[in-house]
Amino acid sequence: MNVSAYNFAYLDEQTKRMIRRAILKGLAIPGYQVPFASREMPMPYGWGTGGVQVSAAVLVPEDTFKVIDQGADDTTNAVSIRRFFEKTAGVAVTEDTARASVIQTRHRIPEMPLRADQILVYQVPIPEPLRFLEPSEVETRKMHSLEEYGLMHVKLYEDISQHGAIATAYAYPVKVEGRYVMDPSPIPKFDNPKLTMDAIQLFGAGREQRIYALPPHTRVVSLDFEDFPFEASKADHACDLCGAGDSYLDELIVDDAGGRLFMCSDTDYCTTRRAAGHVGAQGVPVKEDVA
Amino acid sequence: MIQVEKLCKSFTLHNQGGAVIPVMQDAEFAVAPGECVGLIGASGAGKSTLMRMLYGNYLAASGHIRIGGVDVARAEPREILALRRDRLGYVSQFLRVVPRVSTLDVVAEPLLRTGCGAQSARARAQELLERLNIPRHLWTLSPTTFSGGEQQRVNIARGFAYAYPALLLDEPTASLDAGNREVVLALIEEAKARGAAIVGIFHDEAARHRVCDHEVDVTRFTPGLA
Amino acid sequence: MTPLLQVEAVSKFYGARIGCADVSFDLYPGEVMGIVGESGSGKSTLLNCLAGHLQPDAGAVRFDTRAEGLRDTITMSEPERRMLGRTDWAFVHQHARDGLRMNVSAGGNVGERLMAVGARHYGDIRNSATDWLGRVEIAADRIDDRPSAFSGGMQQRLQIARNLVTGPRLVFMDEPTGGLDVSVQARLLDLMRGLVREMGLSAIIVTHDLAVVRLLADRLMVMKDGHVVETGLTDQVLDDPQHGYTQLLVSSVLQV
Numbered sequence: 001m002n003v004s005a006y007n008f009a010y011l012d013e014q015t016k017r018m019i020r021r022a023i024l025k026g027l028a029i030p031g032y033q034v035p036f037a038s039r040e041m042p043m044p045y046g047w048g049t050g051g052v053q054v055s056a057a058v059l060v061p062e063d064t065f066k067v068i069d070q071g072a073d074d075t076t077n078a079v080s081i082r083r084f085f086e087k088t089a090g091v092a093v094t095e096d097t098a099r100a101s102v103i104q105t106r107h108r109i110p111e112m113p114l115r116a117d118q119i120l121v122y123q124v125p126i127p128e129p130l131r132f133l134e135p136s137e138v139e140t141r142k143m144h145s146l147e148e149y150g151l152m153h154v155k156l157y158e159d160i161s162q163h164g165a166i167a168t169a170y171a172y173p174v175k176v177e178g179r180y181v182m183d184p185s186p187i188p189k190f191d192n193p194k195l196t197m198d199a200i201q202l203f204g205a206g207r208e209q210r211i212y213a214l215p216p217h218t219r220v221v222s223l224d225f226e227d228f229p230f231e232a233s234k235a236d237h238a239c240d241l242c243g244a245g246d247s248y249l250d251e252l253i254v255d256d257a258g259g260r261l262f263m264c265s266d267t268d269y270c271t272t273r274r275a276a277g278h279v280g281a282q283g284v285p286v287k288e289d290v291a
Numbered sequence: 292m293i294q295v296e297k298l299c300k301s302f303t304l305h306n307q308g309g310a311v312i313p314v315m316q317d318a319e320f321a322v323a324p325g326e327c328v329g330l331i332g333a334s335g336a337g338k339s340t341l342m343r344m345l346y347g348n349y350l351a352a353s354g355h356i357r358i359g360g361v362d363v364a365r366a367e368p369r370e371i372l373a374l375r376r377d378r379l380g381y382v383s384q385f386l387r388v389v390p391r392v393s394t395l396d397v398v399a400e401p402l403l404r405t406g407c408g409a410q411s412a413r414a415r416a417q418e419l420l421e422r423l424n425i426p427r428h429l430w431t432l433s434p435t436t437f438s439g440g441e442q443q444r445v446n447i448a449r450g451f452a453y454a455y456p457a458l459l460l461d462e463p464t465a466s467l468d469a470g471n472r473e474v475v476l477a478l479i480e481e482a483k484a485r486g487a488a489i490v491g492i493f494h495d496e497a498a499r500h501r502v503c504d505h506e507v508d509v510t511r512f513t514p515g516l517a
Numbered sequence: 518m519t520p521l522l523q524v525e526a527v528s529k530f531y532g533a534r535i536g537c538a539d540v541s542f543d544l545y546p547g548e549v550m551g552i553v554g555e556s557g558s559g560k561s562t563l564l565n566c567l568a569g570h571l572q573p574d575a576g577a578v579r580f581d582t583r584a585e586g587l588r589d590t591i592t593m594s595e596p597e598r599r600m601l602g603r604t605d606w607a608f609v610h611q612h613a614r615d616g617l618r619m620n621v622s623a624g625g626n627v628g629e630r631l632m633a634v635g636a637r638h639y640g641d642i643r644n645s646a647t648d649w650l651g652r653v654e655i656a657a658d659r660i661d662d663r664p665s666a667f668s669g670g671m672q673q674r675l676q677i678a679r680n681l682v683t684g685p686r687l688v689f690m691d692e693p694t695g696g697l698d699v700s701v702q703a704r705l706l707d708l709m710r711g712l713v714r715e716m717g718l719s720a721i722i723v724t725h726d727l728a729v730v731r732l733l734a735d736r737l738m739v740m741k742d743g744h745v746v747e748t749g750l751t752d753q754v755l756d757d758p759q760h761g762y763t764q765l766l767v768s769s770v771l772q773v
Contacts, residue, residue: 146599150630150632154618157624157639161660162622227639227640343756369735372548389706389710
C-alpha cells in the first residue's frame with residue numbers, strides 16, 4: 001500500500017478539524033451527544049468506525065497508540081485498527097497500557113488507572129441510552145434537553161421486576177455531572193466506577209454519527225434505586241493465571257468435561273502481573289510460559 | 292323555597308321545517324318550605340315539562356324559577372349542578388344508572404356526592420331499601436335487571452337518601468302495591484315535616500289529597516287551552 | 518371560585534380549513550365536560566389544543582397551576598407544559614397502544630409517571646403500581662405482564678391507572694370507550710365515574726357516543742364544523758336540544 005498517498009492518520013485535515021470541533025464541544029458539555037458528519041471508513045460499521053475517526057482526529061506523530069477489544073490487544077479487530085494507524089499515521093504502537101498515550105477501546109476500560117496525559121477513545125454502537133424504550137430521535141433529544149429521564153429508571157424497574165435485581169450488566173446508564181444521562185458504551189458495569197478518571201475519555205459512534213466526551217475528573221454516577229443500589233459486579237473468582245482478585249474476568253471453558261478457567265479480560269494487566277511474578281491457581285511462572 | 296314567575300316554554304323543531312310549538316305561557320306558583328304542591332291537568336297539558344324545567348332539564352324560554360337562591364331559568368350549568376347536589380332532589384319515573392353499579396351504591400350516591408362518609412351513606416341507603424321492601428339479596432346487584440316496581444322503589448330510595456330542602460316527585464306512587472305506596476307517602480310526609488318544599492305529579496288521587504296542600508292546574512298555563 | 522381551566526377564543530386552522538374556531542369555556546374543579554360531534558367536527562383538534570399537543574393559532578388556555586395560579590399554557594415554556602403533562606394533567610387516548618408502552622410491563626407502565634417525577638424507591642413504586650392495578654380491577658399477578666397480553670378493556674384500564682397514579686387534577690380523554698365491547702364499556706364508565714368522584718377530578722371527554730356523556734359528563738358542548746353550536750347541562754342538551762344540529766344528533770341515536 002502506498003501509504004504516502006494518504007494524509008496523516010487517513011482522514012483529511014478538514015474532516016479532522018470538524019471532528020475536533022465536535023470533540024471540544026463534547027468536552028465542554030460532558031455527556032451530551034454532539035452530531036458530527038461521520039465519514040466512510042475503510043472498514044464496516046460495527047468495527048469501530050466512530051472510534052477510528054476520533055482517534056484519527058486526536059493522534060499526533062509523537063503518540064504511542066494502543067488498541068484493545070474486550071480487554072485484549074490481540075483480537076482481529078484490535079490488530080487491524082492498530083495496523084491501520086501504524087500504516088496511515090506511522091505512529092508507534094504498543095500493548096503496554098502505561099506506555100500508550102492514546103488508547104482506543106471496545107467494551108472495556110483498562111484495569112490500570114489512566115493518567116492525565118492519556119486519552120481513552122471508545123467505540124460506541126448505539127450512543128442513545130433512551131433508544132430501547134423511545135424509538136423517536138426527536139423525542140429522545142427533547143427528553144435530554146428537558147432532563148426527562150424517568151424512562152431510564154423504567155428500564156431498571158423492568159430489570160428488577162423480571163430478574164429480581166438490576167440485570168443490566170453492560171452499557172449500564174450513567175448520569176454525568178448531574179445533567180446528561182449517557183450510555184458508557186457496552187463496557188461491563190464493573191468498569192462504571194472507573195469512568196471518573198484522570199484521563200480524557202472520548203466516545204465515537206460512526207453509524208449513528210455522534211461524539212460525546214468526559215473531561216478528566218467528571219462526576220459520573222450509575223443510575224439505581226434506593227433499595228436496589230448499583231453494584232459493580234464481576235465473577236466471584238480470582239484470575240487463574242495471575243491471581244488478581246480485583247480485575248474483570250473472562251470465563252473460558254477449557255475442555256469437554258466442563259473445566260473452566262477464569263482469566264483477566266485485560267490481557268496487558270495480566271501479562272504485566274505475571275511478569276512481576278504473580279501466579280494464579282492454574283498459572284505457571286512466566287519464564288516457562290515464554291519458552 | 293320554590294318560586295315560579297312568568298315562565299314560558301316552546302319547542303323549536305329545526306329538522307321539521309322549524310316548527311315552533313309553544314307549550315307553556317306565564318306559569319306562576321310558589322311552594323313554601325314544608326308544603327307540597329300537586330301539579331294537575333290532562334295528559335299533555337305540560338305537567339312533566341314544567342317539572343323538567345324546574346329541575347333544569349328543559350330550558351326555559353323566559354321567566355324565572357327561583358329555587359334555593361338560584362334562578363334555574365338562567366343559571367350557569369355549574370350553579371344548577373350545585374343546586375341539584377345539595378338543594379334540589381328529583382324522583383323521575385325512570386331509573387337511569389350506570390350498568391354494573393350495585394343497588395346500594397346507586398342509593399348512596401347522592402349522599403356521597405354531598406361529601407357524606409361512605410359508611411353513613413351506606414347505612415342510610417340500607418335503611419331506605421329496607422323500608423321500601425327491596426329484598427336484601429338484591430342490594431349488591433345492579434337495579435338494571437329489576438322489575439319495574441323494584442326499579443321505581445330504588446329510584447325513590449335514591450331520591451330520599453339525602454334530605455333535600457326542595458324535592459320534585461314525578462308519579463312516585465305509580466306501579467306500587469298498597470304497602471309500598473304507604474311507605475312512599477310516609478316518606479313524603481316526613482320530608483314535609485322536616486321542611487322540604489315539594490312539587491309532585493300524582494295520578495293517584497287519594498295520594499294527592501293526602502299529601503298535597505295545594506294543587507296547581509297546569510292547563511291554565513297551556514297556550515291555546517287557557 | 519377560580520376555574521381550573523379557562524379557555525378563551527381558541528382557534529386552530531389547517532391552512533384554510535378550520536380545525537376549531539373561537540372556542541371558549543370555563544371548567545371548574547370537579548366538573549366533567551363532554552365534547553360531542555361527528556368525525557371532523559373539530560373535537561379532537563380542540564382537545565389536543567387544550568392538552569398542549571397542538572399549538573392553537575389564537576386564543577388562551579389558562580390552567581390554575583398549584584404554584585402560580587392561572588397561567589396560559591400556550592405561552593408557557595415547553596418544559597413547564599410537559600411537566601404539567603406528567604403531573605397535574607393526564608391524557609387518555611382512544612387507542613391504548615398510543616398511551617401505553619407496549620414493550621414495558623404493566624407495573625412499569627404505571628410506575629413511569631412516578632419515576633418521571635423523581636420516585637427512586639423500587640419497593641414504593643411497585644406498591645403504588647399494585648395498588649393502582651387493583652383500583653382499575655387488574656389482578657395483582659398481572660403486574661409483570663406486558664400490555665400486549667391484555668384484552669382491549671384491560672389495556673384501557675391500565676392506561677387510566679398509568680395516568681392517574683400521580684394524582685392529576687385534570688384528565689383529557691379522547692374517545693376513552695371507543696372500540697370496546699358494550700359490556701366492557703359499561704365497566705370502564707363505572708370505574709371512571711368512581712375515580713372522578715373519589716379523586717375530585719375534572720375531566721374533558723371527547724366522544725361521539727351520547728350514552729357515554731350522559732353517564733359521565735356534567736356539562737356538554739356540541740361541535741359542528743369546528744364551531745361550538747350548543748353548550749349546557751348534559752341532560753338539558755340531550756333532552757331539550759336547542760340547535761338544529763343537536764336535535765338531529767340526539768334523534769339519530771338508535772334506541773334499544
